[in-house]
Amino acid sequence: xxxxxxxxxxxxxxxxxxxxxxxxxxxxxxxxxxxxxxxxxxxxxxxxxxxxxxxxxxxxxxxxxxxxxxxxxxxxxxxxxxxxxxxxxxxxxxxxxxxxxxxxxxxxxxxxxxxxxxxxxxxxxxxxxxxxxxxxxxxxxxxxxxxxxxxxxxxxxxxxxxxxxxxxxxxxxxxxxxxxxxxxxxxxxxxx
Amino acid sequence: xxxxxxxxxxxxxxxxxxxxxxxxxxxxxxxxxxxxxxxxxxxxxxxxxxxxxxxxxxxxxxxxxxxxxxxxxxxxxxxxxxxxxxxxxxxxxxxxxxxxxxxxxxxxxxxxxxxxxxxxxxxxxxxxxxxxxxxxxxxxxxxxxxxxxxxxxxxxxxxxxxxxxxxxxxxxxxxxxxxxxxxxxxxxxxxx
DNA sequence: TTACAATTCGGACATCCGACCTAATAAAAT
DNA sequence: ATTTTATTAGGTCGGATGTCCGAATTGTAA
Numbered sequence: 527x528x529x530x531x532x533x534x535x536x537x538x539x540x541x542x543x544x545x546x547x548x549x550x551x552x553x554x555x556x557x558x559x560x561x562x563x564x565x566x567x568x569x570x571x572x573x574x575x576x577x578x579x580x581x582x583x584x585x586x587x588x589x590x591x592x593x594x595x596x597x598x599x600x601x602x603x604x605x606x607x608x609x610x611x612x613x614x615x616x617x618x619x620x621x622x623x624x625x626x627x628x629x630x631x632x633x634x635x636x637x638x639x640x641x642x643x644x645x646x647x648x649x650x651x652x653x654x655x656x657x658x659x660x661x662x663x664x665x666x667x668x669x670x671x672x673x674x675x676x677x678x679x680x681x682x683x684x685x686x687x688x689x690x691x692x693x694x695x696x697x698x699x700x701x702x703x704x705x706x707x708x709x710x711x712x713x714x715x716x717x718x
Numbered sequence: 719x720x721x722x723x724x725x726x727x728x729x730x731x732x733x734x735x736x737x738x739x740x741x742x743x744x745x746x747x748x749x750x751x752x753x754x755x756x757x758x759x760x761x762x763x764x765x766x767x768x769x770x771x772x773x774x775x776x777x778x779x780x781x782x783x784x785x786x787x788x789x790x791x792x793x794x795x796x797x798x799x800x801x802x803x804x805x806x807x808x809x810x811x812x813x814x815x816x817x818x819x820x821x822x823x824x825x826x827x828x829x830x831x832x833x834x835x836x837x838x839x840x841x842x843x844x845x846x847x848x849x850x851x852x853x854x855x856x857x858x859x860x861x862x863x864x865x866x867x868x869x870x871x872x873x874x875x876x877x878x879x880x881x882x883x884x885x886x887x888x889x890x891x892x893x894x895x896x897x898x899x900x901x902x903x904x905x906x907x908x909x910x
Numbered sequence: 911t912t913a914c915a916a917t918t919c920g921g922a923c924a925t926c927c928g929a930c931c932t933a934a935t936a937a938a939a940t
Numbered sequence: 941a942t943t944t945t946a947t948t949a950g951g952t953c954g955g956a957t958g959t960c961c962g963a964a965t966t967g968t969a970a
Contacts, residue, residue: 537917553835555747558957569919571960580958632834639831641892642824643745652892678904685889686882686904693885697877700833700844712870712878716907729947750927761949763930772928 538576540566545587550629553636554584581646588647591633592654599658603665612666613717617710620691624698624707635696659684687713730768732758737779742821745828746776773838780839783825784846791850795857804858805909809902812883816890816899827888851876879905 544566548557559580563570577583602619606612623631641651663684690713698706736758740749751772755762769775794811798804815823833843855876882905890898 553831555832556835559959560957570958571920572918574959575917635834636831638888638892639745639828640747642827643748648892655889655892678900678907682898682901682904685898685901686886689885689887689889689901690878690882691885692888693881693883694878695881696830696884697847697881700830700840700847706874706877708870709874709877709881712874715870751929752927762928763950764948766929767947 537566537568537572541568541573541576541583542586542590544568545583546590546633547629549584549587549636550633553632554640559583581644584640585646585650587633588637588650591630591637592650594630595634595654596657596661600661600665603661609666609669610717613714616662616666616687616691617713620695620710621707624695628699631695631699635699655685655688659688662687683716687716690716729760729764733760733765733768733775734778734782736760737775738782738825739821741776741779741828742825745824746832751775773836776832777838777842779825780829780842783822783829784842786822787826787846788849788853792853792857795853801858801861802909805906808854808858808879808883809905812887812902813899816887820891823887823891827891847877847880851880854879875908879908882908 541562545557545562548561548565552561559573560570562583563573573580573583577586599616599619602615603612606615637647638651641647659681663680666687667680667684691710694706694709694712698709733754737749737754740753740757744753751765752762754775755765765772765775769778791808791811794807795804798807829839830843833839851873855872858879859872859876883902886898886901886904890901
């Protein structure tokens with residue numbers, strides 16, 4: 527009975543995980559509800575039962591992804607103490623992300639693209655970028671003796687740090703033949 | 719007769735422009751060949767006549783976009799003489815792009831996303847990023863007294879500059895309510 | 911056990927899409 | 941003028957997709 531409850535919960539979660547898996551490996555545009563149902567080992571109509579429609583399901587996938595990023599990045603930053611080490615840790619996070627879990631980054635990039643065309647996703651993704659830059663500001667910029675920035679707000683600076691990692695990461699993913707992963711290290715020169 | 723030839727060329731070009739317009743305003747995933755045909759004022763089968771299939775048409779749209787970026791950015795950089803002014807010009811280019819022609823940037827972002835899932839587009843987009851970073855390297859890094867980079871290759875640096883502008887630009891587009899356009903100015907601090 | 915609610919299942923629907931085909935028309939070449 | 945090619949037009953086909961519905965099954969509470 528407890529088992530059964532677990533299974534039921536797992537069923538709606540299995541759908542979520544299957545959706546995430548499908549989208550992160552093929553892109554939101556190339557995934558059908560039937561694909562997700564098959565991946566989850568579930569009948570098609572179950573997707574409409576738990577999540578009203580396709581958009582509803584995708585929104586939950588986005589929310590799950592957002593949680594992952596917020597938790598992981600804050601976790602990785604709060605582990606270190608000095609701002610310098612935190613920058614290094616952030617760089618390492620992105621490197622490892624691209625190396626061991628590139629699907630998660632593809633998911634972020636893909637949904638950010640979807641956010642360009644669909645207001646609901648635009649709000650979600652904009653909030654993610656906002657919160658991520660807030661975390662960077664809190665853990666790195668608020669504690670550091672800032673020398674280089676002349677008149678730039680910490681808000682702008684944190685946005686720029688985030689943007690440079692994001693924009694560099696997509697280039698690294700795209701150019702998989704040649705190794706560009708060291709390019710991410712250049713974030714460090716912002717603090718010299 | 720010359721008129722007619724013009725019209726014929728215009729017809730295949732009208733399709734291309736219509737496709738570009740549709741994709742840059744709705745995203746590649748939300749555009750059908752019928753949409754493009756209507757936008758171009760052409761019968762559906764004409765799209766298959768001039769461009770074999772949907773992928774063939776989209777590839778031509780990508781190639782057109784790539785030309786625009788390469789020409790415009792090199793144009794904007796060669797206009798200035800000092801590396802410092804060229805950085806400023808590059809920043810201004812991205813600012814104006816987001817302000818007056820955001821569709822073109824959305825097109826770049828969208829196709830870069832498509833490149834994550836489709837090899838043909840991956841090659842095209844990877845080459846674009848590669849050539850753009852080469853241009854940056856040629857016009858800005860090769861001429862400057864580089865002080866800040868300790869052991870980083872010009873190649874990495876140019877990639878990073880490009881990435882930081884790209885990653886910042888998408889954030890600006892996403893957060894249209896609050897003004898983040900000044901964030902792009904932070905590229906300058908890389909050269910201080 | 912019985913009655914009720916939640917869940918699972920299989921199937922059907924209307925719609926849209928990309929690709930293809932054939933005939934008609936215009937242009938060019940002979 | 942006649943043949944030949946290039947272009948335009950309209951329509952069709954098979955297939956895939958999202959949504960919805962009703963029945964069957966299971967779990968829960970009385």
